[in-house]
Amino acid sequence: DTGVSQDPRHKITKRGQNVTFRCDPISEHNRLYWYRQTLGQGPEFLTYFQNEAQLEKSRLLSDRFSAERPKGSFSTLEIQRTEQGDSAMYLCASTGHGKQETQYFGPGTRLLVL
């Protein structure tokens, strides 16, 4: 257990529905990252926050995706109007300030869109 938690661990939804995932980082970490991992691939960067500020978003993050970290602690990732191509593992990671810091990952949320 790295100290990063994600909820839910699994989500099955029908195409067109909205889903929301939650990530609770290690408490003293001010940076929080979201990644998407599909089968046979490495994690792909989606977005990251420093405290409550969203500093960068990948082009992978279409306008159906939105992420928030309202109080600089936990974060949510929402996918609206889900598509089958959204099926993946969504990973959250947190780290302290500084590029030399290690990212610690949560267990992930596996999404299946039917």
Next chain:
Amino acid sequence: AQSVAQPEDQVNVAEGNPLTVKCTYSVSGNPYLFWYVQYPNRGLQFLLKYITGDNLVKGSYGFEAEFNKSQTSFHLKKPSALVSDSALYFCAVRDSGMNRDDKIIFGKGTRLHILP
């Protein structure tokens, strides 16, 4: 932009033999390099990282990695493989420069099979 290549999709090693999982990288500045391991249906677990200093980095579970700047490589090694080392291994790179780019870029992963 930074990138990572893991040239082998799968590596098979007999238990007790030494193992190597290859990784090469590309960054504009100096790299910070990481290795992670992933077990089925789990998140990524940190193994080790290179920031600066000694080119040979020691990490968890007896793993080590050697940073080679001239070859832009950061291969993962272990002197004697265990069956429990069987998993998916990811190499990752981050640009150490004083720019806003704070992404970590991951390779596609190498599946390690340790044969009993």
